[in-house]
Amino acid sequence: MPFSKHEELNVTLVTFNFVFFLREVGVGTEGGRWNSGGGRRAGGGGRRRWGFFCGLGWWYWLGGEWEGVSFVGGVGYKVGMRTQDLAMECDRILETRKFRDYPGAKNGLQVSHNKPVKKVGWAVDADMESILKAGKEKVDFLIVHHGIFWGSSALDRKIRAKRIREARRLGVAIYSSHLPLDAHPELGNSIGLLRALGLGDWKRKPFGVAMGKAIGWKVEGGRWKLRDLVNRVNRATGRKAVVLGRGPRVCRRIGIVTGGFGDLDQVVKAGLDTLITGEVDYPTEVKAKELGINLILGGHRETEVFGVKALVGGIRQKIKQFRK
Numbered sequence: 001m002p003f004s005k006h007e008e009l010n011v012t013l014v015t016f017n018f019v020f021f022l023r024e025v026g027v028g029t030e031g032g033r034w035n036s037g038g039g040r041r042a043g044g045g046g047r048r049r050w051g052f053f054c055g056l057g058w059w060y061w062l063g064g065e066w067e068g069v070s071f072v073g074g075v076g077y078k079v080g081m082r083t084q085d086l087a088m089e090c091d092r093i094l095e096t097r098k099f100r101d102y103p104g105a106k107n108g109l110q111v112s113h114n115k116p117v118k119k120v121g122w123a124v125d126a127d128m129e130s131i132l133k134a135g136k137e138k139v140d141f142l143i144v145h146h147g148i149f150w151g152s153s154a155l156d157r158k159i160r161a162k163r164i165r166e167a168r169r170l171g172v173a174i175y176s177s178h179l180p181l182d183a184h185p186e187l188g189n190s191i192g193l194l195r196a197l198g199l200g201d202w203k204r205k206p207f208g209v210a211m212g213k214a215i216g217w218k219v220e221g222g223r224w225k226l227r228d229l230v231n232r233v234n235r236a237t238g239r240k241a242v243v244l245g246r247g248p249r250v251c252r253r254i255g256i257v258t259g260g261f262g263d264l265d266q267v268v269k270a271g272l273d274t275l276i277t278g279e280v281d282y283p284t285e286v287k288a289k290e291l292g293i294n295l296i297l298g299g300h301r302e303t304e305v306f307g308v309k310a311l312v313g314g315i316r317q318k319i320k321q322f323r324k
Helices: 018-024 044-061 083-094 127-136 154-170 179-183 191-196 226-237 264-269 282-291 302-322
Strands: 010-013 028-030 033-034 106-110 119-125 140-148 175-176 201-211 215-225 242-245 251-254 274-277 296-297
Touching: 010 226, 010 302, 033 274, 083 106, 083 175, 083 302, 106 154, 119 127, 119 191, 119 302, 127 140, 127 154, 140 302, 179 191, 179 302, 191 226, 191 251, 191 302, 201 251, 201 264, 226 242, 226 251, 226 274, 226 296, 264 282, 282 296
Parallel strands: 119 140, 140 175, 251 274, 274 296
Antiparallel strands: 010 119, 028 033, 106 175, 201 215, 215 251, 242 296
């Protein structure tokens, strides 16, 4: 699959404050072992701060926020959460085990490290630009939709090895989810685009099967001018959509599948007059004209920013639930 080289990295901060807390109350290390008197404020100073920090800890537990950043810890998560633990939680949310995927997807934790996770970020592609920006922003757990294992040529392997080396050097773990993130009914790319288009309240059902699972949606029950739909796609993706095909000017049955989807057999079988996706190949463009189907193409990457952003938010919400 062709993926964009350009990436936008958006950061959600997840902070674990436990080590600082231990130091404040007088817990330190001596000879490589924890002790209760070796902190930088031992004795009476540490004990006087005990009540304050315990109260602050309970405030965090109950969902308090400090300067707009949620401080996370408590039940269900060990302080200093490992990359493997966070990856398992992502897999659980997305039900990754229920999906078959393309060979290059390799859903799950693709690059790991032994540091505690403090900052989580998202990117559509695990390209060098995203990895470098993650390192600059001190992101140590990067969630992506297109991981590092696509392609098997000698050049692909060379590029992949360089990305892995750089991610490890910068301490950036990489978690990737492809079809599971497309298909998720609440956090997925397709449902995210559907809602961004203002179609969330209309009748819909699963559509667009890939590797045995529906990853998109069919929307019907309304009448939408083609021009209006194109403008909605422009606003949702931040770029000017490409409009192809020769479908009706008023659309009644719309298919939405993010990324690259051009299975017109499924489009015809579903009775669609319009398909909104990221990109299609040239033969699909030609057939769409003959079949009288509208193609609205919003860009492969641009239609797939919704899932990674939503998953980062979902992780924060899930962690908050463990605090309650």
